[in-house]
Amino acid sequence: MQNLFQIKQEMCDIGRRIWLRGYCAGNEGNHSVRVAEDRVFCTPTGVSKGFLTPDQITVVDMDGHQIDTHNKMKRTSEVLLHLQIYKARPDIRAVVHSHPPHATAFAMANIPIPEGVHPEAEVFLGKVPLAKYTTPSYKELGESVVALINKDTNTVMLGNHGSVCFDATLLAAYYKLEILDAYCRILLLTRQLGRINQLTRQEMIDLLKVKEQFGLSDRRLSCAAQGCIGADNEPFLATFDIRPQTACACQEDGGVEKDPAAISEEKFEAMVRQLTDQIMAGARG
Numbered sequence: 562m563q564n565l566f567q568i569k570q571e572m573c574d575i576g577r578r579i580w581l582r583g584y585c586a587g588n589e590g591n592h593s594v595r596v597a598e599d600r601v602f603c604t605p606t607g608v609s610k611g612f613l614t615p616d617q618i619t620v621v622d623m624d625g626h627q628i629d630t631h632n633k634m635k636r637t638s639e640v641l642l643h644l645q646i647y648k649a650r651p652d653i654r655a656v657v658h659s660h661p662p663h664a665t666a667f668a669m670a671n672i673p674i675p676e677g678v679h680p681e682a683e684v685f686l687g688k689v690p691l692a693k694y695t696t697p698s699y700k701e702l703g704e705s706v707v708a709l710i711n712k713d714t715n716t717v718m719l720g721n722h723g724s725v726c727f728d729a730t731l732l733a734a735y736y737k738l739e740i741l742d743a744y745c746r747i748l749l750l751t752r753q754l755g756r757i758n759q760l761t762r763q764e765m766i767d768l769l770k771v772k773e774q775f776g777l778s779d780r781r782l783s784c785a786a787q788g789c790i791g792a793d794n795e796p797f798l799a800t801f802d803i804r805p806q807t808a809c810a811c812q813e814d815g816g817v818e819k820d821p822a823a824i825s826e827e828k829f830e831a832m833v834r835q836l837t838d839q840i841m842a843g844a845r846g
């Protein structure tokens with residue numbers, strides 16, 4: 562069991578990792594730990610997360626009032642978002658808010674993080690909702706995030722802004738951030754390759770069952786057979802030059818429903834032949 566000073570030390574240590582990995586530039590980002598019913602440690606405003614010292618960590622009550630008035634540092638203005646998450650989910654003891662570049666690119670483009678393609682992301686993040694843009698530090702930000710949280714949620718994207726991850730420990734919340742940004746980096750690289758293989762309904766059902774065996778519940782298990790997973794993938798798939806089918810369209814056997822508008826291979830080849838002949842004729846004439 563950590564004492565209060567060790568918790569502050571860990572907050573500095575996590576801050577250094579956040580800064581080193583480029584999840585927060587300048588003085589961006591903030592994280593907090595709920596240490597008692599009405600007490601939360603939170604990072605100060607105006608300090609890089611890479612250079613935090615334990616004495617700079619501020620203490621607030623659940624209404625956001627700073628308790629350690631002797632502290633030269635002021636609590637982050639975004640603590641209101643953290644407090645609303647703690648109020649909505651008493652099991653949560655740590656919140657990490659960052660601007661991880663790869664994940665934030667999705668929030669900038671207003672593209673929800675796709676699901677049903679990457680087993681690690683499915684097990685450790687699950688469904689990641691995207692909250693509409695709200696001015697940072699406004700209480701509406703917390704309200705829009707809390708409205709999207711259910712008991713399985715541990716990460717929410719903030720429109721045009723960044724991410725917020727939360728868990729029972731600070732380290733676990735930080736790992737969510739790492740996994741989120743690594744996953745989004747992979748998605749962007751996959752998009753460059755031009756195609757994406759989506760898991761079938763049955764593969765997702767099997768995966769969520771394994772997840773449940775780990776003690777991680779996922780409400781999507783009850784609707785996966787009906788194709789609820791991947792319903793929000795459309796905006797991401799639409800960014801591909803050749804648009805892939807949605808995961809919802811994947812059949813149990815792994816096949817993909819045929820698009821009636823799609824042209825057959827023979828027809829395509831015939832079109833290419835015709836085009837080549839025309840070019841050749843043009844070149845000769």
Ligand SMILES: [Zn+2]
Nearest residue numbers: 590659697723
């Ligand atoms: Zn922010």
